[in-house]
Amino acid sequence: MSNSLFETLQQDVKRLPGLPGVYRFFDEAGNILYVGKARNLKKRVSSYFQSKQLSPRIALMVGKIARYETTVTRTETEALILENNLIKELAPPFNILFRDDKSYPYVMLTGHQFPRLASYRGKVDKRNHYFGPFPNSWAVRNSVQILQKVFRLRTCEDSVFKNRSRPCLLHQIHRCSAPCVGRLSVEQYQQDVAQATRFLEGDHSRVLSELEKEMHAHSDAMDFEMAAVLRDRIADLSSVLQQQAMDTVADGEGDVDIIAVALMEGMVCVNLAMVRGGRHLGDRAYFPKGLRTASGELPPPAEILEAFIAQHYLQDANDQEGSTANLIPPVLVLNHSLHSVGDDVNESTEAPPEDLHDLLNAQAGKKITFLHQPQGQRRHWLAMAEGNAKIALTKRLVETGGQLARARALVDVLGLDLEGLEHLxxxxxxxxxxxxxxxxxxxxxxxxxxxxxxxxxxxxxxxxxxxxxxxxxxxxxxxxxxxxxxxxxxxxxxxxxxxxxxxxxxxxxxxxxxxxxxxxxxxxxxxxxxxxxxxxxxxxxxxxxxxxxxxxxxxxxxxxxxxxxxxxxxxxxxxxxRAKARTVSRLEEIEGIGAKRRQKLLARFGGLKGVANASIEEIASVEGVSLTLAEQIYRQLH
Incomplete structure (x- = not known):
């Protein structure tokens, strides 16, 4: 930046209003450099052009500024919303940028008479019941396996469920109660669903207590077969809770997110661990962008945490899915204070920046508590999150170093003329x-x-x-x-x-x-x-x-x-x-199989492989398929 331009900007900012709003810095080519919010635009923007010493990171940015734009808002909270949306939309290089990925998986129980258990991503449907979110698909699969083993809920698609004539393999290995063929009543299945729901919500002791009472009732009624089934369920549930090493928390801990930031050799990792219903579901590592400078200076951890919380939890103004609020648990445990804390206490509860706190409360529809010095089980969770952040950083540093060395070697071998490896x-x-x-x-x-x-x-x-x-x-x-x-x-x-x-x-x-x-x-x-x-x-x-x-x-x-x-x-x-082409073509080649019969066959047996594995009698049981046609289908597929 030339001296004349710097002086011009210094004079220009004096005319800014002392109101809340958002400011944007641009370089000579018109590219966005930075988006910020301010309680007082005049004071905040003018601070960049004062003679006092700036940090190397901010000084590098100021040296590129050619012009700026401002937008006045009514409140600082509105400025925070606008700033968050602009950061996600424009991705300014001098802002701390996190990958905007809220596509978390959930465990879903459908709203059917016999609800189906499944993993789900996407827009929620009010007719169904969702539990989560989970940090990754592994955590969802693990929970589904637990629910199958203990409560034996169905996982099959509706098209398969409606057309079953005999129990499937999951029933034979005691992972499904076979409601599709009437092996239990609607009331009995709904009772299993209610117990599974309470388990997902963390009410483990109540679920075990109800199962024990039900087992004793069947035993007193001389229904020893059902009592044995319930006994096995109690044993399975107890075994699951013992194997879940993270489930040492007492009932009532509820939902918690643990957020830990770690810094190492110029790189940053933010690790997010999720606890739902008292069960630790695993974690996910995030690597922010917009941190590296020529001097290698990094923003303070509090600034990184605040950027993560805003970008991760705050819902865009044009986001109509309505599921983002489900991401915000009532307690956030952090490994750094967002603001300085006064006297040390056993479990320090602190307030984040007021506008951010108000927005989170409004969006979640509940009070959000921030903990910086947790005790008990939460302290162990936080230590584990910090350790996992450091492990993820070490792995990323090794991978990045190896990848950069490979890229540099290829550039040298091919004789490419590049300004930097990032342009390859x-x-x-x-x-x-x-x-x-x-x-x-x-x-x-x-x-x-x-x-x-x-x-x-x-x-x-x-x-x-x-x-x-x-x-x-x-x-x-x-x-x-x-x-x-x-x-x-x-x-x-x-x-x-x-x-x-x-x-x-x-x-x-x-x-x-x-x-x-x-x-x-x-x-x-x-x-x-x-x-x-x-x-x-x-x-x-x-x-x-x-x-x-x-x-x-x-x-x-x-x-x-x-x-x-x-x-x-x-x-x-x-x-x-190929599989799609073969599924259609092999059935279409059979005379007498039109679109409707083909659809019924695929729905009954779950695909071409199921049709091929079926006997002639099973194929003939499909509506519209005669015994002669069934024999013809069998011969064609074999």
């Missing part, structure tokens, strides 16, 4: 099919020193001779780069990896030449003897000699990693496409 973009293509059937091409992207799964693409390949990999490669490259001139610079690859040898590379050379692109971008990856990693040869389209880098090459390890990811992405898509 690689797109890799692979073709997958089974004897020419269901041909698909994949394109995976490596950028910003990591695989970018959100930019992966699959291409259905049509109108070629089955099994013609060269034609398939030509088609996918034509479709991918037909409008390459319209791509922004950051989306233009520096390397186009082709999984294949000279033939595929030649197809790529022809396509790029037709489009006027640089054929020097093309790098073919020819498999070595036995298809072993490390024996591949890199082939070029611009006349360079092939390279055999060897098994110890860091550059080849990165190439193999990207190539294998392209292969995985292609083959999973191909298999799904």
């Amino acid at each position: 973009r690689i797109e890799c293509f692979d073709i997958s099919h089974t004897s020419g059937e269901a041909t698909q091409a994949s394109c995976v992207v490596y950028a910003k020193n990591a695989m970018q799964s959100g930019e992966y693409r699959r291409f259905n390949i049509n109108d070629i001779t089955p099994g013609d990999d060269y034609a398939a490669m030509r088609q996918v490259l034509q479709r991918r780069y037909a409008n390459f001139q319209e791509l922004p610079p950051e989306k233009m690859p520096q390397v186009i990896l082709i999984d294949g040898g000279k033939g595929q590379v030649e197809m790529a050379r022809q396509v790029l030449s037709e489009f006027g692109m640089d054929i020097g971008l093309i790098v073919g990856v020819a498999k070595g003897e036995g298809r072993k990693v490390g024996l591949e040869t890199l082939i070029f389209a611009d006349g360079r000699e092939p390279l055999e880098l060897g098994i110890d090459s860091a550059a080849l390890l990165l190439v193999a990693q990207i190539r294998d990811e392209a292969h995985r992405f292609a083959i999973t898509g191909m298999r799904a496409k």
Whole structure:
């Protein structure tokens, strides 16, 4: 920033109002640098242009400021909402940015007469009952397994449930009570659902007490078979609670989120652990962006925690799903104080910034308590969250260091001219099919020193001779780069990896030449003897000699990693496409099977595999299928 511009900004900020609002800083190119809120815009914005010493991080940002914009709000709370929304929308590089991912899984009990137990992500439906959220899918699967083992609730789809004529395998292994075939009444099943609900809500002692009373009642009535079933349930539930090492908390602890921030070698991790119904469900690590500066200085932990809480819990103004409030438990345990705490007490309860606290309370519809120095079980949870944050940081540092070394080695081997490794973009293509059937091409992207799964693409390949990999490669490259001139610079690859040898590379050379692109971008990856990693040869389209880098090459390890990811992405898509095509085609080939009969068959048996495994008599039991037609279907599928 020039002295004249600095002086101009200094004079300009003096005319700002002393009102609450949001300010935005921009550089000379008009790019957003930072979004902030203020109780007094004039005082806050002018503080950036005072002669007092600024921190290296803020000084770096101020040196890039060319202009600013402000928006006045009625209250500081409104300013906080606007600031939060703008940070999520604009992703300013000097703000602390967390991945905005609220797609947490839940355990769902449907609102049917015989409720179904399932895991669920997405918009909630008021007709169903949801428990959670859970930090990851593993935690949901674990809870579903517990509920199946103890309460034996159904997990099958409605189409399967309605068409069962005999109990399924889950009933035989004592994981389902088989309500589909009337093995128990609606009242009995609803009682199991009520007990499962109380278990999920953390009322473990009441569930055990009710089961014990019910067991004794059946025993007194000489119904020893049912009493034995309940005895086994009590044993299973007791075993589950003993195995859950984190379930040492007494009933009534309820729902708690534990948030711990850890700093190590210029990197930051925020670890979020979730406790629901007194059960510790696991944790999830977040790695914020917008922290690195030339000096390596990091914001204080309190600032990082405050940014995480605002971005993680506060609901966008245009978010209509209404499920975000379910994320906020009544207690948040933190490993750093958001504000300085006065006298030390046994369990320090403190207030976060007033506007943030008010917003959380309003959004959750309840009072949110912040704990900084917890006692008892919560203290152990916090220590574990801090330890997991450090472990995640160590792992990320090792992975990042290795990945950067591989990227640097590849840049050196290929002689690429880049300002920095963060500008390296690689797109890799692979073709997958089974004897020419269901041909698909994949394109995976490596950028910003990591695989970018959100930019992966699959291409259905049509109108070629089955099994013609060269034609398939030509088609996918034509479709991918037909409008390459319209791509922004950051989306233009520096390397186009082709999984294949000279033939595929030649197809790529022809396509790029037709489009006027640089054929020097093309790098073919020819498999070595036995298809072993490390024996591949890199082939070029611009006349360079092939390279055999060897098994110890860091550059080849990165190439193999990207190539294998392209292969995985292609083959999973191909298999799904093939399975769908075969399901339809094999039944359509049978005379007398139309759309309605095909739908009934698939619904009854849960898919083509189930139809193929069924006997002639079972197939004939489907409405509209005669014994003769059932025999014909059986012969066709075998």
